[in-house]
Amino acid sequence: MLKKKSFLISTILVAIAAFALLSFPRFLSNDSENKDTQKVDKVMIIQDMKQILQDDNLIKQQFPAYKVLRTTQLDELKKQVTDGKADIGFAINDATHFTYYIKNSSLQDTRPAKFEDLMKKQYQAKEFKRHHYDATTIEAIYQTPIQSKTTVLGTDGSSNYYYTYALILLLYMMIMIYGNQVGVGVASEKSNRAIEILTTSTTSNTLIFGKVIAGAITGVLQTALMLGSFLLAYQVNADVWNHALDKFLHIPSIVLWTFALFGMLGYLLFNFLFGAIGALCSKVEEVNGATMPIQLLIIAVFILSYVSLQMPDTLLAKIVGFVPFTSWMCMFINVAVGSATVWEIIISWCLLAVTTIAMGILGARLYRRGTLSYGNTVSLKTIVQALRHHE
Numbered sequence: 310m311l312k313k314k315s316f317l318i319s320t321i322l323v324a325i326a327a328f329a330l331l332s333f334p335r336f337l338s339n340d341s342e343n344k345d346t347q348k349v350d351k352v353m354i355i356q357d358m359k360q361i362l363q364d365d366n367l368i369k370q371q372f373p374a375y376k377v378l379r380t381t382q383l384d385e386l387k388k389q390v391t392d393g394k395a396d397i398g399f400a401i402n403d404a405t406h407f408t409y410y411i412k413n414s415s416l417q418d419t420r421p422a423k424f425e426d427l428m429k430k431q432y433q434a435k436e437f438k439r440h441h442y443d444a445t446t447i448e449a450i451y452q453t454p455i456q457s458k459t460t461v462l463g464t465d466g467s468s469n470y471y472y473t474y475a476l477i478l479l480l481y482m483m484i485m486i487y488g489n490q491v492g493v494g495v496a497s498e499k500s501n502r503a504i505e506i507l508t509t510s511t512t513s514n515t516l517i518f519g520k521v522i523a524g525a526i527t528g529v530l531q532t533a534l535m536l537g538s539f540l541l542a543y544q545v546n547a548d549v550w551n552h553a554l555d556k557f558l559h560i561p562s563i564v565l566w567t568f569a570l571f572g573m574l575g576y577l578l579f580n581f582l583f584g585a586i587g588a589l590c591s592k593v594e595e596v597n598g599a600t601m602p603i604q605l606l607i608i609a610v611f612i613l614s615y616v617s618l619q620m621p622d623t624l625l626a627k628i629v630g631f632v633p634f635t636s637w638m639c640m641f642i643n644v645a646v647g648s649a650t651v652w653e654i655i656i657s658w659c660l661l662a663v664t665t666i667a668m669g670i671l672g673a674r675l676y677r678r679g680t681l682s683y684g685n686t687v688s689l690k691t692i693v694q695a696l697r698h699h700e
Contacts (some may be wrong), residue, residue: 320531326539331542331550332463353380354395356386361401362431371427372420386410399424404432472560473618473645477638480572481611485604487528488579491521492587492596495676514673517588521580521669525573570658575637578665579603585675606634615640621646628669631657635665 353375355362362368377495378395382385389395390410397420398410406427409421437444543554586599608631617626617639629635630643636657643649 323535326589327535327539328542328545328689331539331546343632351375351397352378352389352395354386354389354398356380356383356398356400356420359401359403361404362428367431369428371423378662401428404428404435420567425688460697469564469645471619472558473564473642474615476564476568476572477614477642480568480575480638481607483528483532484576484579487524487576488583488603489600490528491524491580492583492590492600493593494524495520495584495587496590496593496596512673514670517581517584517673518669521577521584521672524584525576525580527578528576530572561645564641564645567644567654571637571640571661574658574661574665578633578637578668579607581665581668581672585672588676594606610635610638614642617642617648621648631660633661636661 351374353368353372355368356378357363357379358381368377369375375396378389380389383400386395386398386400387410390398390412393412396411400408400410402408407424407429409424410418411418434444437447540558543550543558547555582599582603586603587596590596590599613625613629613635617623617629620626621643626639626643626648629639630649630653631640640649640654640657640661644654
């Protein structure tokens with residue numbers, strides 16, 4: 310698989326895409342970002358017959374990119390906006406009402422909200438003054454923040470949430486993509502009869518273990534190269550992103566080790582199943598349909614893992630952390646959120662390791678039986694018959 314053009318091309322394309330995506334902000338002009346704060350190149354026209362908002366400096370604080378023009382005629386305001394001589398216009402009816410004029414509106418236009426905020430502050434200041442209140446003191450009271458501090462005595466599950474979710478999504482995609490490739494590879498070997506020569510010259514255990522482990526190494530290598538390209542691209546452009554992703558990359562070593570140990574066993578476990586089912590298929594086209602129950606199981610585990618991530622202290626999270634067909638994804642979630650002890654991790658990993666070896670042996674039996682069987686549609690009956698067959 311390492312020599313396939315598709316493998317090399319997809320890896321290179323993902324690496325290029327990573328650099329292009331993470332480098333994109335670097336190519337954005339700083340002038341466009343500071344346009345509204347440094348350059349005055351737009352025109353705002355205001356009709357204020359009752360002289361509600363007369364301080365142009367206050368307006369420019371809210372609209373620094375606009376030159377402020379005034380008119381006493383509403384028709385003149387509309388004409389200026391319609392002809393494009395003014396970008397926007399405001400007709401102030403009274404202290405609490407205004408009308409906004411623009412030639413072509415857009416969904417992202419925030420200028421009416423800014424002008425509303427400006428008028429609200431102006432109205433409040435006048436009312437405070439009329440009632441002999443100190444506006445500055447009242448504003449300071451309303452704006453006084455309440456400061457808090459959180460001290461985490463155990464594991465900070467909230468900060469671990471995002472990278473934990475990213476890891477379970479990565480593991481899910483690896484098994485779905487590369488597991489299916491193993492099944493398709495076995496089925497294609499069977500369709501061209503090359504597998505018959507292999508099964509007569511070596512043991513089925515050697516064949517399926519070799520194929521699954523080789524496929525696993527290839528998948529891990531390609532995933533590592535892709536992730537490495539993203540990390541390298543981010544490191545090069547970290548200053549452009551203001552180091553926004555740094556907190557998501559500081560993953561505790563215990564979480565990484567648990568992810569590696571459980572993830573690799575789960576990866577092998579399902580690859581054995583994909584390879585065995587692929588051997589039972591007579592045609593490559595049958596693989597997707599035959600492996601659908603396995604794919605549904607993986608999807609179910611992914612959903613359970615998400616539920617465990619949301620509610621880590623529940624009985625469900627404890628149970629799925631020990632069941633071998635779910636622990637490969639769920640146990641390192643419990644570790645990340647701090648709800649797993651050392652002995653729980655050890656017991657869960659041992660159960661998963663034994664199950665993976667057992668599935669490898671069962672997969673080898675299915676593999677041996679399936680490679681010599683042609684023309685049969687894959688069903689639960691054929692699988693049971695294959696498992697009962699003694700070599």
